[in-house]
Amino acid sequence: MQLRISRRRVGNGLGFLACAALIGYALYAEHVLGLAPCPLCIFQRIAVIAVGLIFLIATLHGPARIGSRIYGSLIALAALGGIGIAARHIWIQAQPPGTVAACGADLDYMLEIMPLNEVLAKVFTGSGECGTVDLTLLGL
DSSP states (O other): OOOOOOHHHHHHHHHHHHHHHHHHHHHHHHHTSOOOOOHHHHHHHHHHHHHHHHHHHHHHHOOOHHHHHHHHHHHHHHHHHHHHHHHHHHHHHHSOTTSSOOOOOOHHHHHHHSOHHHHHHHHHHOOHHHHOOOOOSTTO
């Protein structure tokens, strides 16, 4: 008996592993390097986790043609959301010093005292902790 694994299933599995590696590094940076994530960083992690979960489900399911298009669309939507959050984060970091609002409350506290729509509005307007660049990689 020969086991045949489709290219789609392998691709989805590799996509899941890439997302898992990204989250693994984010947790390493937080807990070992001591870099606390800002609210936008947390939302970016959520987007990567969503993409990874869809990749994992697609890997386990092994869909045919139509199913793979549905999974591809879901992955694209989740990834585009993450790209939008990352773009906003980069824009905030690129602003001149002093033009971004002062540091606000952390995300956990905001979620306790404010409704979700107000928390999202506050996070996406950006604050000082989202404008701080703590780590650079390859000059970026």
